Amino acid sequence: MKLAKLKFNNKGKIVIAKTNDIQVKIGSVVVCENDNTLNLAKVISLFDGDEDSECASIIRLATEQDTLDNIENITAANNALRKCMKLVKKYNLDMRLIDATYTLDRKQLVFQFTADNRVDFRDLAKELASIYKTRIELRQVGVRDKAKCVGGLGTCGKELCCAQYLNEMDTVSINMAKNQKLALNPSKINGVCGRLLCCLKYEDEQYCKLKEGLPEVGDTVKTDEGEGVVTSVNICNRTYKVDVPSHGNVEVSLN
Helix, strand or coil: CEEEEEEECCCCEEEEEECCCCCCCCCCEEEEEECCEEEEEEEEEEEECCCCCCCEEEEEECCHHHHHHHHHHHHHHHHHHHHHHHHHHHCCCCCEEEEEEECCCCCEEEEEEECCCCCCCHHHHHHHHHHHCCEEEEEECCHHHHHHHHCCECCCCCECHHHHCCCCCCCCCHHHHHHCCCCCCHHHHECCCCCECHHHHCCHHHHHHHHCCCCCCCCEEEECCEEEEEEEEECCCCEEEEEECCCEEEEEECC
């Protein structure tokens, strides 16, 4: 069956949805049913796939009224965010609100926040529900998710990957930076969220393959010109230089 990838709220959240034979194309704005709520989303790709009962479902192409309702919801959610900030102070809660979002049908109002520890927000949720007469969700997220919500530009000068298309936050380790022989300078290998750059993972598998058989700087190895110490390694070219006492720097290639 025909499936579509949908992007919600222009904040990186991506879901797979059944098109239900509705004539959509890339760039179409649609109304999608997901988790028993209706949301506005944009089609970013189309493909054939197997039906999955957990898939979201496209209900219709968005109408002008849907667009107007969405604009109204954004304004209402921003007002709710300001109200929630006041209530957070009232209840003296150690939490930092990021944003608030209404579903298109206003069946749910979601607040996202960061906190250093778990927060008991039951009283806050009750008061919000009494004010807005809808289902309230207070969602604690990490700093990487905050960057995804807020957006911004990465060190490459492009929009953050997490805000564009990353739906799942993969684990990124310092070993990935070491595999690529990058300087372990936080200002160079950390993103705007303060965590390791997501893009370190993109080429890690390839770097691991290219490293196979290469020595480390400082290793003592034998060459055709004699034994020496490895002074530098070029992973991409699969070459390394060896300081051989009788010949100086000798380049060895594994290609």
